[in-house]
Amino acid sequence: MEIKITKTSAPKEKPDSSVLGFGKYFTDHMFMMDYSKDKGWHDARIIPFGNISLHPASTVLHYGSEIFEGLKAYRRADGKVQLFRPLENIRRMNNSAERLCLPQIDEKDGMQILETFVSLEQDWTPSAEGTSLYIRPFMYGNDESLGVHAVHNAAFVIIASPVGSYYKEGINPVKIMIEDEDVRAVRGGTGYAKCGGNYAASNRAGERAEQKGYSQVLWLDGVERRYIEEVGAMNVMFKIGSEIVTPKLTGSILPGITRKSCIEVLKAEGYTVNERLLSVDELGAALESGTLEEAWGCGTAAVVSPIGELCYKDVKYTINGGKIGKVTQHLYDTLTRIQWGKIEDTYGWTYPIK
Numbered sequence: 001m002e003i004k005i006t007k008t009s010a011p012k013e014k015p016d017s018s019v020l021g022f023g024k025y026f027t028d029h030m031f032m033m034d035y036s037k038d039k040g041w042h043d044a045r046i047i048p049f050g051n052i053s054l055h056p057a058s059t060v061l062h063y064g065s066e067i068f069e070g071l072k073a074y075r076r077a078d079g080k081v082q083l084f085r086p087l088e089n090i091r092r093m094n095n096s097a098e099r100l101c102l103p104q105i106d107e108k109d110g111m112q113i114l115e116t117f118v119s120l121e122q123d124w125t126p127s128a129e130g131t132s133l134y135i136r137p138f139m140y141g142n143d144e145s146l147g148v149h150a151v152h153n154a155a156f157v158i159i160a161s162p163v164g165s166y167y168k169e170g171i172n173p174v175k176i177m178i179e180d181e182d183v184r185a186v187r188g189g190t191g192y193a194k195c196g197g198n199y200a201a202s203n204r205a206g207e208r209a210e211q212k213g214y215s216q217v218l219w220l221d222g223v224e225r226r227y228i229e230e231v232g233a234m235n236v237m238f239k240i241g242s243e244i245v246t247p248k249l250t251g252s253i254l255p256g257i258t259r260k261s262c263i264e265v266l267k268a269e270g271y272t273v274n275e276r277l278l279s280v281d282e283l284g285a286a287l288e289s290g291t292l293e294e295a296w297g298c299g300t301a302a303v304v305s306p307i308g309e310l311c312y313k314d315v316k317y318t319i320n321g322g323k324i325g326k327v328t329q330h331l332y333d334t335l336t337r338i339q340w341g342k343i344e345d346t347y348g349w350t351y352p353i354k
Ligand SMILES: *Cc1c(COP(=O)(O)O)cnc(C)c1O
Pocket: 070, 194, 230, 231, 232, 233, 234, 235, 254, 255, 256, 257, 258, 259, 298, 299, 300, 301
């Protein structure tokens, strides 16, 4: 496919890596392309970063037709920049698109777009320990009419943001509250799709947890409020005795690429990993008896995030003395070393940018 490139005439100064945070600074350019039912995807272009103009009746503003992805470009020790399993993001975006009746993007075109865009912006990938260039592809329905129907016009955009290290003062275990009132998703709904609407519906529980001093909530299934699903923007794993358990993908859980990578690493190293239903009662019993040895969240932003405390119905449980566990640390070290090119990638997960 042809991608037209218009470079900015006013390149910005790159922020110092000490001030980065998450998603506050943006690179000089963005990718954009439009879709219409009769023309398909067209007008693929990289243009100077700037505001997007929308018709006030645009579908996304009224009916929430929006999906997104998140992946990172990592600066290796030899100076080159690489992505981590980017094709997985494109495939997941197409699954999300299918669920929301948004148009899909050919995988080859998707890879070409990512590669062209990241290659142009790669100088924005910071090099300080733990920093990266966060890449945010997103798609929205853009029909200029208030009628409710499948989308006939859409736009696909990619922006990128240099981000700081998730762990500035070493890995800090997080405190998580099990949410038993609001639910994030139900089977048959949009839980497995990475769509903005899932986040809008999560905010209330997140706010309540924050007020009580917890950083995120752990969701239970939407029907029985009994089975563990995932944490905010991360999947979740537990080490119970010698078994590593993660909730199976029943349709209401987001299929994380970090989750998949953790499972593959653990299985390759001989751990017993089961994707199965895990009830809050079973988890509670394991907490009470002390067989719950480790718990962690996993997602692109933090890679692996140890859970030091769980709160359920106002009862607080400390996990592994509030410290990071052995398996959690091992997963963190393995994945980050592959991502930043510090060890050989025997899995074939990394994707160097030219
Ligand atoms: C993106 C996301 C994850 C993590 O997925 P990764 O591909 O590992 O980054 C988990 N849960 C939700 C709800 C998400 O949006």
